[in-house]
Amino acid sequence: MANQSPVSTEQAENQARLSRIRSGLARRHGRERRFRLYGLLAIGAALAFVVILFSMILSKGLPAFTQATLTIPITFDAELLDIDPRPTLQDGQSPADLRAADLRWQRDATMLNWNSIIEQSVRELTGDTQIAPRDLQSIIDNGERFKLRDAFVANPALAGQTVEMQLLASANADNWLKGNINRDLPDAQQQLSADARALADRLYEDGQIRMAFAWHIFTNVDSRSAPASAGLAGAFMGSLYMMLVVIVLAVPIGVASAIYLEEFAPKNRLTDLIEVNINNLAAVPSIVFGLLGAAVFINYFRLPLSAPIVGGLVLTLMTLPTIIIATRSALRAVPPSLRQAALGLGASRTQMVFHHVLPVTYPGILTATIIGVAQALGETAPLLLIGMNAFVAAVPGSPFDQSSALPVQIYLWQGNENRNFFEARTSAAIIVLLALMISLNAVAIFLRSRLERRR
Amino acid sequence: MNQMTEIALENAITSAARPLDAKMRGRDVNVFYGAKQALFDVNLDIGERQVTALIGPSGCGKSTFLRCLNRMNDTIDIARIDGSITLDGQDIYDPKIDVVELRARVGMVFQKPNPFPKSIFENVAYGPKIHGLASNKTDLEEIVVTSLKKASLYEEVKDRLHEPGTGLSGGQQQRLCIARAIAVSPEVILMDEPCSALDPIATAKIEELIDELRANFTIVIVTHSMQQAARVSQRTAFFHLGVLVEEGATEQIFTAPSDKRTQDYVTGRFG
Numbered sequence: 001m002a003n004q005s006p007v008s009t010e011q012a013e014n015q016a017r018l019s020r021i022r023s024g025l026a027r028r029h030g031r032e033r034r035f036r037l038y039g040l041l042a043i044g045a046a047l048a049f050v051v052i053l054f055s056m057i058l059s060k061g062l063p064a065f066t067q068a069t070l071t072i073p074i075t076f077d078a079e080l081l082d083i084d085p086r087p088t089l090q091d092g093q094s095p096a097d098l099r100a101a102d103l104r105w106q107r108d109a110t111m112l113n114w115n116s117i118i119e120q121s122v123r124e125l126t127g128d129t130q131i132a133p134r135d136l137q138s139i140i141d142n143g144e145r146f147k148l149r150d151a152f153v154a155n156p157a158l159a160g161q162t163v164e165m166q167l168l169a170s171a172n173a174d175n176w177l178k179g180n181i182n183r184d185l186p187d188a189q190q191q192l193s194a195d196a197r198a199l200a201d202r203l204y205e206d207g208q209i210r211m212a213f214a215w216h217i218f219t220n221v222d223s224r225s226a227p228a229s230a231g232l233a234g235a236f237m238g239s240l241y242m243m244l245v246v247i248v249l250a251v252p253i254g255v256a257s258a259i260y261l262e263e264f265a266p267k268n269r270l271t272d273l274i275e276v277n278i279n280n281l282a283a284v285p286s287i288v289f290g291l292l293g294a295a296v297f298i299n300y301f302r303l304p305l306s307a308p309i310v311g312g313l314v315l316t317l318m319t320l321p322t323i324i325i326a327t328r329s330a331l332r333a334v335p336p337s338l339r340q341a342a343l344g345l346g347a348s349r350t351q352m353v354f355h356h357v358l359p360v361t362y363p364g365i366l367t368a369t370i371i372g373v374a375q376a377l378g379e380t381a382p383l384l385l386i387g388m389n390a391f392v393a394a395v396p397g398s399p400f401d402q403s404s405a406l407p408v409q410i411y412l413w414q415g416n417e418n419r420n421f422f423e424a425r426t427s428a429a430i431i432v433l434l435a436l437m438i439s440l441n442a443v444a445i446f447l448r449s450r451l452e453r454r455r
Numbered sequence: 456m457n458q459m460t461e462i463a464l465e466n467a468i469t470s471a472a473r474p475l476d477a478k479m480r481g482r483d484v485n486v487f488y489g490a491k492q493a494l495f496d497v498n499l500d501i502g503e504r505q506v507t508a509l510i511g512p513s514g515c516g517k518s519t520f521l522r523c524l525n526r527m528n529d530t531i532d533i534a535r536i537d538g539s540i541t542l543d544g545q546d547i548y549d550p551k552i553d554v555v556e557l558r559a560r561v562g563m564v565f566q567k568p569n570p571f572p573k574s575i576f577e578n579v580a581y582g583p584k585i586h587g588l589a590s591n592k593t594d595l596e597e598i599v600v601t602s603l604k605k606a607s608l609y610e611e612v613k614d615r616l617h618e619p620g621t622g623l624s625g626g627q628q629q630r631l632c633i634a635r636a637i638a639v640s641p642e643v644i645l646m647d648e649p650c651s652a653l654d655p656i657a658t659a660k661i662e663e664l665i666d667e668l669r670a671n672f673t674i675v676i677v678t679h680s681m682q683q684a685a686r687v688s689q690r691t692a693f694f695h696l697g698v699l700v701e702e703g704a705t706e707q708i709f710t711a712p713s714d715k716r717t718q719d720y721v722t723g724r725f726g
Contacts, residue, residue: 267532335569337565337567337569338569338571338572339530340527340530340563340565340569341565341569341570341571341632341635342571343527343530343558344525344527344558344562344563344564344565344636345558345559345562345563345581345582345585345635345636345639346555346556346557346558346559346562346582346585346586346639347555347581347585348555351585355581355585356571359572360572
């Protein structure tokens with residue numbers, strides 16, 4: 001036994017060791033395969049959800065970008081247009097007086113019976129003498145009379161003439177023609193009368209009503225009385241102004257605080273406390289920032305209610321922690337060798353930060369900004385608390401004007417019982433919001449790739 | 456400890472390579488990182504226009520001492536330094552001394568080549584720019600070219616001065632870092648294991664370069680390689696456990712060290 005050759009013992013040991021390694025190999029590879037599978041599954045599920053979400057939004061929202069439009073010869077009946085000629089400058093009349101007289105005239109022009117003109121024109125187009133005036137009017141959007149008024153005010157010579165015009169069909173007619181409404185529902189549950197529905201169908205078949213691209217979604221403001229003409233212009237500008245405020249305030253303040261805290265601040269209790277609080281702020285529910293905005297900016301500083309400036313300030317407060325935290329981690333990721341190289345050459349701390357550390361962190365800072373701004377753009381809750389859910393039928397001319405915002409507009413339309421909004425406008429507004437967000441991101445990504453290439 | 460210092464001083468005085476003038480003098484230098492003491496009463500003179508090598512096993516404090524010479528330890532919050540280090544007789548830890556000016560006079564080359572992620576030209580031009588050493592563009596170009604030539608890198612990069620410095624090979628990057636350091640015309644250049652990340656050919660080039668630079672600059676080099684210390688330096692200081700064990704002419708340290716520990720180290724018995 002003792003003489004057993006040591007070679008064979010060694011071989012046996014070797015064999016045992018190898019077989020132990022081999023027996024574990026299958027398990028190890030299996031674990032690896034399973035983990036890879038889980039990863040693929042997770043990514044697949046995420047992608048599937050994104051595809052479902054987008055296809056649902058697009059399939060629902062895209063039809064809202066076309067709107068039933070009636071091409072119709074409008075007869076500006078001189079009898080119905082019972083109004084004095086538009087005032088001109090008289091001898092001895094001051095320009096102010098003329099302006100006042102002209103405004104009076106315009107007001108009178110608005111009061112003219114435009115509905116009757118539309119009704120007559122539609123009746124003429126159809127040649128139907130029996131159909132009730134209400135039914136005729138119900139297929140044209142309520143706001144289209146102002147289109148006629150504007151045409152007449154711009155050119156009073158229209159009186160007595162017949163001009164071909166494009167009028168938006170009413171929201172109800174649009175829904176009926178698009179098939180958004182169940183055609184088998186009994187009359188009592190339909191928004192339009194049987195005559196009006198038949199009329200709309202006939203005009204559509206004859207090609208007088210067409211589905212035209214709805215530019216007014218981008219140019220008009222929200223409307224309740226003329227739902228077919230409701231648009232996003234006000235909300236879009238409101239959101240844009242808020243983003244402007246956020247970018248102008250949150251980015252420089254956030255980046256500056258991050259640089260100070262990371263590069264210059266002494267490490268002590270106070271900075272620890274600040275750091276903890278910044279991290280906590282990032283986790284504060286956004287609606288709380290809305291309360292803060294209402295209390296501080298509106299109640300104390302007396303900034304206007306429903307204004308993008310207040311919304312922008314609130315969203316700035318909300319975005320700051322995100323930008324600060326992300327910028328700090330970008331700064332922390334800069335290799336110490338770069339800092340030492342700069343300091344070793346005799347660069348001051350400020351020069352080190354601004355010449356060497358910051359340039360390599362630009363992509364990270366930009367990413368932080370994208371995340372922060374995108375978050376702010378989609379935020380709704382805090383805006384409700386500072387009155388941005390008010391119905392505002394005007395495009396804000398400055399951040400101090402009353403305005404809505406895109407996500408709030410989506411929320412408002414979503415809550416409207418009108419199926420028109422419920423079924424299509426909301427999704428259309430979501431598409432616009434997503435498009436704005438994607439284009440903002442695209443700009444940032446373009447900038448980032450340029451910065452990265454420059455290095 | 457005192458006895459040791461005396462020995463060191465004695466060695467220094469008797470050495471043929473003893474400079475008439477020490478460029479920098481460290482006196483009773485103690486360094487603490489928090490509660491841990493990294494250097495104990497180090498007394499060391501750095502001779503002008505000579506290469507002084509600091510050798511010793513890992514963690515012996517040689518890099519710590521090197522980093523004291525241009526106050527790079529200032530960037531470590533918990534580091535504390537006692538004693539005095541003078542440059543041309545002036546205490547560099549005097550509150551009146553501007554650390555920016557000090558680092559312009561005492562440049563540094565690091566262990567790992569660390570060029571800025573900018574072009575080769577900008578890498579070299581950066582120091583002169585921030586210190587305002589060039590009055591115009593032509594001046595600056597002149598400085599860059601001269602520095603690259605002095606670092607024997609110019610011939611290799613003259614056609615791609617505006618390409619990123621990070622695209623060079625390791626050895627070229629390190630020479631770029633040397634060019635960057637000498638572009639400021641420092642009086643002293645500190646090198647912290649400048650060849651440890653390089654292959655033998657690149658190492659040989661850097662060593663040759665160090666030998667040439669000695670004519671104009673005072674050089675302090677930390678190295679793990681005793682052959683390197685023997686090849687490039689005129690004076691050598693051996694550190695062990697935070698103590699300067701022995702200092703003297705390189706030849707003497709390697710052939711006739713007076714301390715047992717030095718002898719053990721240079722003959723490869725530990726380290």
